[in-house]
Amino acid sequence: MRTTTAELLLICVLAAASLLASDAHQLRPAGGSVGAGCIPRERDALLTFKRGITSDPMGVLDSWHKEDSCQWRGVKCSNRTGHVLKLDLRSLYVGIFDEYDTALVGQISDSLLSMDRLVHLDLSMNYLEGPSGRMPEFLASLTRLRYLNLAGIPFSGRVPHQLGNLSNLQHLDISCQFDGETNMYSRDISWVARIPNLQYLGMNSVNLCTMVDWLYVVNMIPSLKALDLGFCSLPAIDHSLSHINLTKLEMLDLSGNIFAHPMARSWFWNLTGLQHLYLGGAQLYGQPPDALAHMTSLQVLDLSSNRNMGTMTTSFRKLCNLRILYLSSCQIDGNIKDIIGRMPQCPLNKLQELYLGSNNIIGIMPDRTAHLTSLVVLDISGNNLSGGIPRGVGLLTSLSSLDLSWNYLSGHVPSEISMLGNLTVMDLRGNHFNGDLTEEHFTSLTRLKVLSLSENPLRITVGSDWIPPFSLEGTDLGSCQLGPLFPAWLQFQVDICWMDISRTGIVDRLPDWFSTAFAKVTDLDISNNEISGRLPRNMEFMSLQLFSVNSNKLTGEIPNLPRSITFLDMSENSLSGILPSNIGTPELISLLLVSNQITGGIPKSLCKAEALVLLDLRNNLFEGQLPRCFGVKNIYFLMLSNNRFSGNFPPFLKHWRQLRSLDLSRNNFSGRLPSCIGDLVELRFLRLNQNMFSGEIPGTISNLSHLHHLNLAGNGLSGAIPRHLSNVTAIKVCKFHGLLRITFWQLLGFFQSTLFFLCGRQGS
Numbered sequence: 001m002r003t004t005t006a007e008l009l010l011i012c013v014l015a016a017a018s019l020l021a022s023d024a025h026q027l028r029p030a031g032g033s034v035g036a037g038c039i040p041r042e043r044d045a046l047l048t049f050k051r052g053i054t055s056d057p058m059g060v061l062d063s064w065h066k067e068d069s070c071q072w073r074g075v076k077c078s079n080r081t082g083h084v085l086k087l088d089l090r091s092l093y094v095g096i097f098d099e100y101d102t103a104l105v106g107q108i109s110d111s112l113l114s115m116d117r118l119v120h121l122d123l124s125m126n127y128l129e130g131p132s133g134r135m136p137e138f139l140a141s142l143t144r145l146r147y148l149n150l151a152g153i154p155f156s157g158r159v160p161h162q163l164g165n166l167s168n169l170q171h172l173d174i175s176c177q178f179d180g181e182t183n184m185y186s187r188d189i190s191w192v193a194r195i196p197n198l199q200y201l202g203m204n205s206v207n208l209c210t211m212v213d214w215l216y217v218v219n220m221i222p223s224l225k226a227l228d229l230g231f232c233s234l235p236a237i238d239h240s241l242s243h244i245n246l247t248k249l250e251m252l253d254l255s256g257n258i259f260a261h262p263m264a265r266s267w268f269w270n271l272t273g274l275q276h277l278y279l280g281g282a283q284l285y286g287q288p289p290d291a292l293a294h295m296t297s298l299q300v301l302d303l304s305s306n307r308n309m310g311t312m313t314t315s316f317r318k319l320c321n322l323r324i325l326y327l328s329s330c331q332i333d334g335n336i337k338d339i340i341g342r343m344p345q346c347p348l349n350k351l352q353e354l355y356l357g358s359n360n361i362i363g364i365m366p367d368r369t370a371h372l373t374s375l376v377v378l379d380i381s382g383n384n385l386s387g388g389i390p391r392g393v394g395l396l397t398s399l400s401s402l403d404l405s406w407n408y409l410s411g412h413v414p415s416e417i418s419m420l421g422n423l424t425v426m427d428l429r430g431n432h433f434n435g436d437l438t439e440e441h442f443t444s445l446t447r448l449k450v451l452s453l454s455e456n457p458l459r460i461t462v463g464s465d466w467i468p469p470f471s472l473e474g475t476d477l478g479s480c481q482l483g484p485l486f487p488a489w490l491q492f493q494v495d496i497c498w499m500d501i502s503r504t505g506i507v508d509r510l511p512d513w514f515s516t517a518f519a520k521v522t523d524l525d526i527s528n529n530e531i532s533g534r535l536p537r538n539m540e541f542m543s544l545q546l547f548s549v550n551s552n553k554l555t556g557e558i559p560n561l562p563r564s565i566t567f568l569d570m571s572e573n574s575l576s577g578i579l580p581s582n583i584g585t586p587e588l589i590s591l592l593l594v595s596n597q598i599t600g601g602i603p604k605s606l607c608k609a610e611a612l613v614l615l616d617l618r619n620n621l622f623e624g625q626l627p628r629c630f631g632v633k634n635i636y637f638l639m640l641s642n643n644r645f646s647g648n649f650p651p652f653l654k655h656w657r658q659l660r661s662l663d664l665s666r667n668n669f670s671g672r673l674p675s676c677i678g679d680l681v682e683l684r685f686l687r688l689n690q691n692m693f694s695g696e697i698p699g700t701i702s703n704l705s706h707l708h709h710l711n712l713a714g715n716g717l718s719g720a721i722p723r724h725l726s727n728v729t730a731i732k733v734c735k736f737h738g739l740l741r742i743t744f745w746q747l748l749g750f751f752q753s754t755l756f757f758l759c760g761r762q763g764s
Contacts (some may be wrong), residue, residue, distance in 0.1 A: 038077060041114050042084050043069040045297070048111035050131075055105035060089060076120075083117035090149070091125035093656055103127050110138045119144050124173065125152040133157065133499060135174070135184070140165045151175040151202060156183035159206060164191025173202035175228060181763040187211070193220040202228040203377035204253065209233035215267065219245050230278060231256035241267060255302060262290040263306065273297055281305035288314050295319065302326040304355065312339050320346035328357040328379065335363035336385060345371045353377040357403065367392040379403040381427065394419035405452065406430035414457070418443045427452040429476060436461040438495060445470050454500060466490050474498040478525065481505050486531075491517045498523035502548065509533035515542055527551050527569070529601035535559050540582070549573070550592070558598075563587070571595055571616070584609040594639075595619040610634070618642055618663070626650050635659060641687065642666040649693070654679055661685040665711065668692060673717075678703035697722055 009666035019516040033576065050064050063073045069084075070077035076086035091103040107130025108123065121142065130136075139148070140162035148166065166172070172195070176184055185207035192201065198221050208214060215237050218227060234257040249271055255278045259266075263284040268274070269291040274301060281575070285308040298319050303309075304326040311334045316322060322344050332339070339361060344351050349371050357379045364387035365380075372378075375399050385407040393402075394416030400694040402420070405427045412435035413428065423446040433456040442448070448470035453460075459481040461497040465488070474492045483505035487713035490499075491513045497520055506529040515536045518524065525548040534556035535549075544562045550571040557577030558570065560739070563585045578600035588609040594616050601624035602617075616639040625647035637655060641663045648671035653659070659680050670692040678700025688702070689711040697712065704710075 021225060023586055024133070037082050038069040039082050039084070045109075045111040045114035046072065046075065046084070046087075049109040052109040053104050053106035055127075058092065058102045060104060065488050076204075078117070083115070084115045085117060086120035087112075087115070087118065088120065088122040090122045091152075092544060093632070107131065107567075108136050108139070110136065113138060113141055116142070117144060118142055119168075120146060120147040122147070122149040123153065124149045128153050129155050133183075134162070135160055137162050137345075139163075142166070145169055147171040149173045151204075154183060157185075158190075159186040161188065161191040164194040164762035166170070167195055168197070169195050170197055171198065173228075174197060174204055174206065175202045175446075185209075189214060189217050193217055195221070197223050199223055200226040202226075203232060204228045205231045205563055207233050209235060209258075211235075212237060213242065222246065222248065224249055226251040228253040229257070230254060233258060235259075236261050244270065244666065246271060247273065248272060250297075251276040254282055255280040257282045259283050260285075262286040263303070263309075271295070275321075276300040278302040279306065283307075286310070287312075288419065292316075296321060298322055299350075300324040303330060305329040307331050312342060312497040315342050317342060317345045319344050320348070321350055323350050324353040325351065328354045328355045329360070330359060332359040332361060334357070334361060336361050336380070336383075337366045340366055340369060340372065343371060349374045351375060352398075355379045358382040364388075365390050365393075369396070372396065374398055376422075377401040381405040383407050385409055389414055389417070391416045397421065399423055400447075401425040403427040404431070408432060410434070413437060413441060415440050417441060418445060420444070421446065423448055425450040429453065430455045430457065432456065433458050435459070438462065439466055442468060442470065449473045450475070452476040454481050456480060460487070462489055467492055472496050476500045477504060478502045479504070483507055483529070486511050493517065494520070496521055500525040502527040504529060506531055516537055519543060522546065522564070524548070545587075549592075561712070566590070566611075568592065579603050579606075581605055584612075586610050588612055590614040592616045593620065597621055599623070601625070604629055613637070615639065628650075628652070637661045639663045640667065644668055646670070648672075649674055649677070653677075656680065658682055663687040664691065666690040670694070671695075673698050673701075675700045677701055679702065681706070683707055685709045687711045688715065693717060699723075 010756060016590070031610065046069050053061060060073060064250050066072065069075055074089045075084060075611060077083060078085050089104060102127040106128055108128050112118070115604065117134055119354050135150065135155045137160040140160060145166050146168050146171060148171065151177065154176070171269065187210050189208070189211060192198070201218070201224060212235060214229070214234060218224065219241060224246055225248050227249060230253040234254065236259050244267065250273060252268060252271070252274060260283045263286050266284070268277070269289050272295055272613060274295055275297050280302040281304070284306045285311055287302065293315060296319060299321050301324070305328070307330065309330040309332045312332055316325065327452070339356065343354065351372065351374055353376060358381070360621060361380065361383040363385065365385060367390035371758045373396060375396055378396070378399060378401070382405070385404070386409065388409060389404065390413035391414045393414065397419060399420050400422050400737065402423060402425065406429065408431065410432040412434055418441050423445055424447050426448065427450070429452045436459045439462050446469045449472060451472055452475065454476045455478065460477070463619050468489050473495055474497055478500045481504060482501060484507040484510040486506055491511065494517055496518065499518070499521055502525045509532055515538045519541065520543055522543050523546040524544060527548045530555055531552040531554060533554065535554060537559050540560040540562055542562050543564055545564050546567040547565060548568045548569045550573070552573050554575055555572040556575065558575055558580050560580045560582050561568070563582065565585060565589060568588070569592040571592045573596055575596040577598065577600055579598060579602070581603055582605055584606035589611050592614070595618070598620045599622065602624065607627055607629035612635050614637040615635060616637065618639050619642045621644060623644035623646070626645065636658060637660060639661065642665070644667065645664070646668040649669060653662070654674070654676035657679065660682055661684060662680070663685070665687040668691065672695035673693055673753045675698045677698055681703060683704050684706055685708060687709070691736040692715065694716040697717055699722040702722050
């Protein structure tokens, strides 16, 4: 992921500081009482604005009741006149997955127009789109504004051209990128040219797909220092500008557009003052031109996710100020030694982050990289590197993140890696490393937070009393040799959040400290070992969301589980007894208990699993009827074969129109097949064989046009096969007599579904 957020935020902060510098002598100190009091009509306007806020989860407006509104949070007034000069209610929202938990919700009130001295307005990263969803045109009447930031508010519709009336603006950001969607658009941005002193223009993710003249418009604003038009669907343009006026430009973001022309033909290579240039995923191809060598002010350069760069001919040797270079996913060919040799080589090297992942780079890593000793991040993952890790890696003592995953590296991991005392992330997955990793390898790795070594035939050989010098947050050790004893050193990793120790040769019981040491773990995979004994009784107090313990030798009953569970796979053990009473939670998405010895019925608590998509209870000893309340609406896979379930064909199934796979075979179901079976029009796989169904096959079964597999054998069905069943052209297997065996993976293969990840194992 591109790390531009901090860079852009810094530019915004510096711009804001600059804009307010001339008013600094007027701003009243926060909480102070010096100078004039607040203006009553402006106080009333702010209270009206507050009434338009329907949710304030962080209590941002809690102070908006004091007599003096100039002391309210986010409000800054002139020390001389008492007028509001600045309103800053930017949310603390930091990422898409936080779902705006910190954001204000509501609408922007036109009462703001009463604050006619306002020069700074920041409402960014909030849900203030209001019922219309449109950006309010009245904001264009705040003509004194120099700073306007509405980024991340999920507006929709056309960008109001009236924004061009804000002729005093120096900073304008209406980007949509933080919402993850592009709902705003503009077919004409000529209004931007009416803002003569504009220094920052942010329109990231605003759809500008029809703007063939966008370059000519922005070229009319020579004051611009930062231009963010990333992910705007900008089309290819004519680059034959007679003169480039953007000589003050320091930051340019054109990433994620659809230029579809050679990289070397772009218009910006002569902007030697650029410090940040982002072109990631802009559908450019080929190499940058030789003019890049003259852009010596560059600090961040992102060329990632463009194509057909081929054998590297570009030289970065003279870019002595370069700190971050993204070249991942560019289809770069060539030898790693040659590519490393093209990196900046200056008396004072500043390159801190180098991303070369997902290319076609070959060769053996060079042992001497003196010009890269300033590196903090090195990513060469997903290439074709061979040989081993050179011992010289120990000289890269500034490294915080080392990613060499998914190459063809081999041999032993050198003990010199322990010299990387600043390392927080080490990812060596998917190579051919062998031999032992000992305590010596980890001696100085006190800051290590992520350790990923999976898919290597490595052995982790440490003493039973070893206390690691690090405290991990996540580790992926799948397929490494950790056993036969459960690794005792893991009990000290009490801050770990995700862990994969599947296929690691553990032949042991779960330790007593399992539930307490892993109390914070949300994603835990200990599958495909030979772990025996019972599951801990106090598991319900853990934080587990994804838990895979399948293909072990566990026995006994399943204890009460955490309410946070979303994906649970305990298949292919020897678990017995009835299901725990709390097995169904609103968050549960996938439940696999295949091939155990579980008895009893399906508890009614499973009816609460409203998000359930996959339920696979095959090959157990379940009995009785399915609970009547079992009206889960989102289920795609219901697999109950080889149990002792009874009763009629479950009537609630008629409501499951999205069902893809239904397997009730080898049970004791009886009665007639209902005609509503034909309403399950999305079915691909239907097995009802080896039951006691009777009567005729309903003719509506021919409505199942997507059906690939049908098995009704071993019942008491009579009458003719429905004549229109031959119209179901998708059927690959149709059984009315005999028995068919099919693996679960083959089943999923029929569907070409995005739900493959829900299974994660092979069963019969």
